[in-house]
Amino acid sequence: MSTPLLQASxxxxxxxxxxxxxxxxxxxxxxNSIGFxxxxxxxxxxxxxxxxxxxxxxxxxxxxxxxxxxDVWFEGINHKQRRARDWKEFRVRTSLVQQNPLSALNPxxxxxQQVAEGLLVHRIAGRAGAYEHVAAMLERVGLSSAxxxxxxxxxxxxxxxxxxxxxxxxxxxxxxxxxxxxxALDVSVQAQVVALLRSLWQELDLAYVFITHDLRIVRHLVxxxxxxxxxxxxxxxxxxxxxxxxxxxxxxxxxxSVPTMDSTVRNIEPPIKGELDASxxxxxxxFWSRCPFAIDRCAIETPELRPIPAHGASQHAACHxxxxxxxxxxxxxxxxxxxxxxxQKEMAL
Ligand SMILES: Nc1ncnc2c1ncn2[C@@H]1O[C@H](COP(=O)(O)OP(=O)(O)OP(=O)(O)O)[C@@H](O)[C@H]1O
Numbered sequence: 001m002s003t004p005l006l007q008a009s010x011x012x013x014x015x016x017x018x019x020x021x022x023x024x025x026x027x028x029x030x031x032n033s034i035g036f037x038x039x040x041x042x043x044x045x046x047x048x049x050x051x052x053x054x055x056x057x058x059x060x061x062x063x064x065x066x067x068x069x070x071d072v073w074f075e076g077i078n079h080k081q082r083r084a085r086d087w088k089e090f091r092v093r094t095s096l097v098q099q100n101p102l103s104a105l106n107p108x109x110x111x112x113q114q115v116a117e118g119l120l121v122h123r124i125a126g127r128a129g130a131y132e133h134v135a136a137m138l139e140r141v142g143l144s145s146a147x148x149x150x151x152x153x154x155x156x157x158x159x160x161x162x163x164x165x166x167x168x169x170x171x172x173x174x175x176x177x178x179x180x181x182x183x184a185l186d187v188s189v190q191a192q193v194v195a196l197l198r199s200l201w202q203e204l205d206l207a208y209v210f211i212t213h214d215l216r217i218v219r220h221l222v223x224x225x226x227x228x229x230x231x232x233x234x235x236x237x238x239x240x241x242x243x244x245x246x247x248x249x250x251x252x253x254x255x256x257s258v259p260t261m262d263s264t265v266r267n268i269e270p271p272i273k274g275e276l277d278a279s280x281x282x283x284x285x286x287f288w289s290r291c292p293f294a295i296d297r298c299a300i301e302t303p304e305l306r307p308i309p310a311h312g313a314s315q316h317a318a319c320h321x322x323x324x325x326x327x328x329x330x331x332x333x334x335x336x337x338x339x340x341x342x343x344q345k346e347m348a349l
Pocket of ligand 1 (some may be wrong): 015016049050051052053055056057213235338
């Protein structure tokens with residue numbers, strides 16, 4: 001077997017919180033013992049509610065946050081063993097695209113200067129070479145090279161996000177982490193950017209970690225999915241299996257909550273109770289207090305992420321009752337595309 005591009009084991013990040021002047025600080029596990037593997041050219045979606053730990057996981061994978069425990073390897077090298085020169089190389093081979101393109105861009109620099117910056121800093125190209133490289137990259141993401149002289153405020157939100165993507169790809173990385181990269185865009189612009197990311201993936205030698213709370217976006221963009229709840233991965237598997245037959249009640253509830261254009265689809269999944277609350281983690285399953293299917297065992301025994309025997313080796317769920325749930329409840333997830341509305345069948349991967 002070839003070495004995975006990216007790997008993590010026992011990855012944990014604890015944050016200390018203090019709620020008042022005299023309150024005792026509490027520890028919150030934003031990421032809790034996560035194992036992770038991503039092959040070259042593979043795309044994984046990391047989904048979950050706000051506060052489930054997705055961004056912290058992304059930052060840990062990119063070495064932007066120090067883990068409290070656990071390890072991350074990129075191309076076989078452990079982050080803990082990287083020296084300054086290795087980190088520099090790692091920064092060329094990986095990129096992060098975040099939610100708000102306006103805050104990601106410097107208002108006082110032209111688009112050309114910002115996309116070229118990495119090439120010049122890492123001495124990958126001289127000024128003349130950088131100019132040509134940037135022009136080609138802008139065209140690759142659907143912008144005219146004439147936009148090089150513009151400033152961010154002279155562009156639309158969708159154009160700015162294309163600039164951020166061009167900047168992330170200009171150094172020819174192997175891994176790009178997208179953190180809610182299209183969530184803030186209008187739905188029609190979102191569809192265009194998703195189509196762009198699909199075509200960039202087909203043409204370039206890229207792996208994606210796609211972090212989002214929006215299950216409609218990720219459905220058409222990734223090969224595998226990891227569902228996070230309060231710092232843990234509670235379900236993972238190839239995208240088709242998980243969408244067709246989710247085995248964790250939390251995944252089922254997330255999928256059932258996605259609005260669909262198909263009026264014949266009835267949501268028969270019982271709703272989950274309450275809100276995500278880190279203080280509720282104690283013994284047992286972290287989801288049990290909200291779970292409509294909880295039994296006594298769930299309050300006592302923490303379920304491990306384990307393979308689901310009847311459904312292929314690639315699907316894992318952390319639920320004592322995983323085998324009991326029937327096939328999917330919300331089979332058609334629509335997505336607005338550039339040409340109108342399409343169901344998942346029309347947008348086959
Ligand atoms: N720097 C920090 N200091 C203290 N707590 C933090 C820090 N970063 C994240 N957290 C906490 O860790 C938990 C997970 O946050 P994280 O941002 O990773 O979740 P998320 O799933 O990405 O949510 P969102 O989509 O809202 O960003 C949250 O409860 C958050 O308050």
